Amino acid sequence: MKPLNEVIAACPPSGIRRFFDIAAEMDDVISLGVGEPDFVTPWRIREAGIYALEHGYTTYTSNAGLPRLRELICADLAERYDARYSPATECLITTGVSEGLDLALRVLLNPGDEVIIPEPCYVAYEPCVAFAGGVPVRVPTSWEDGFAISAEVVAAAITPRTKAVLIGSPANPTGAVQPREALEALVRLAQEHDLYLISDEIYDRLTYTGAHTCLGALPGARERTVLLGGFSKAQAMTGWRVGWICAPEAVAELCVRVHQYTMLCAPHISQLAAVEALSAAEDDVTEMVADYDRRRRVFVKGLREIGLECPEPGGAFYAFPSIRSSGLDSETFAERLLKEQSVAVVPGSVFGPSGEGHIRCSYATALPLLEEALERMGRFLRSL
Known part of the structure; x- marks a missing residue:
């Protein structure tokens, strides 16, 4: 048989899924690994979806x-962040932010173009760059600096092949919210070297210690920035698969072109549910964010009390504690914690070299389970 696609064949399976597969075969596991809200989609949004189904909104949309x-x-972008885009020519509805990322990379990159990715980062970033024909280039961030992106470090990685910088803020896996000044420095660097910026802002509503900075709203950023967002996290709509791209018209037009041949459109029913989410579910979002914040404070305090240093996550719903004091690497720590105490976490190493020495813990689960997980983690640490 002739060989299959070499780039895809060389891509390793997700390091997160391996732990989920092990946990699925065990009893009494508390999972802190899933990056998914434990809330059910708010009723008013579900009701809008039910109404759409009952009334036959089951066709394609544009x-x-x-x-x-x-x-x-x-x-919403204009009111919340003063980021202004034309809904007719600069906005596209995608099948989740994952499709939005794929579209943006396919449109921006030519074969061999380099994309700088500060890490630790979401596990899909590097494979998606490679699938689009690009070359991912990692640059480190550190927990001592709050995982802030350094324009100087990014600048040192720029070559004549560099086309874009891809960031997420608030970040998965660290929970870091990029300071406005760090993003402004990144924009200046992009202007100097004529680079595109791809900004994954799916967690924009989940911030706790300061305001979110929308990259597309910064001076000089709009004409070179592709914004990615959606409804999965803040509105607890992961399974509805609705995201969006906002970008300059030339970029948005080509994103629609790829989208119309590969996905055609996002689900009609899901789009109508998203209309309800933006029109009438703000109180639900506020309540869920407040609940995440309570869990965040309890969980981070608990991690520190059992002896794990933990930077305060400013956003998303992840804690990224250091496990260096255990003497174990992150993969061994996660494997032993799962097998010995039935708590599933994700080793930091799967998010890039800067993630080694850390584990990712999602606090998007019920508070009693978080407290039980802390007890089990404490027992595990005492046993080492």
Whole structure:
């Protein structure tokens, strides 16, 4: 048989999924590994989906998505962050942020173009760059600096092949929220070297210690920035698969072109549910964010009390404690914690070299389970 695609064949399976597969075969496991809200989608959003199904909204929409949804997304960005995009020509509804990332990379990159990715980072970033024909280039961040992106470190990685910088803020896996000054420095660097910026802002509403900075709203950023967002996290709509891209018209137009041939459109019912989410579910989002914040404070305090240093996560729903005091590498720590105490976490090494010495713990689970997980983790540490 002729060989299959070499780039895809060389891509390793997700390091997160391996631990989920082990945990699925065990009893009484507390999972702190899933990056998914434990809330059910708020009722008013589900009801909108039910109404749409009952009334036969089961057809395709336009390739770019429902005009009303695009209008609401652009109005929300303008009101919340003063980031201004045309719903008609600069906004596209995608099948989740994952598709949005894929579209952006395919449109921006030519074969061999380099994309700088500060790490630790979401596990899909590097494979998606490679799948689009690009070359991912890692640059480190450190927990001592709050995982802030250094423009100087990024600058040192720029070559004549560099095309873009890909970031996520608030970040998965660290929970770091990039300081405005760090993003402003990154924009200046992008202007100097004529680079695109791809900003994954799916966790923008989940911030606790300071305001979120929308990259597309910064001076000089708009014409070179592709914003990615969606409804999975703050609105607890992971399974509905609705995301969006906002970008300059030339970029958005080509994203729609790829989208119309590969996905055609995001699900009609899901788009109508997203309209309801933006129109009427703000109180639900506020309540869920407040609950995450309570869990965050309890969980981080608990981690520190059992002897794990933990930077305060400013956003998302992840804690990224250091496990260096255990004497174990992150993969061994996660494997033994799962087998000996039935607590599933993700080794930091799967998110890049800077993640070694850490584990990712999602606190998007019920508070009693978080407290039980802390007890088990404490027992594990005492046994070492």
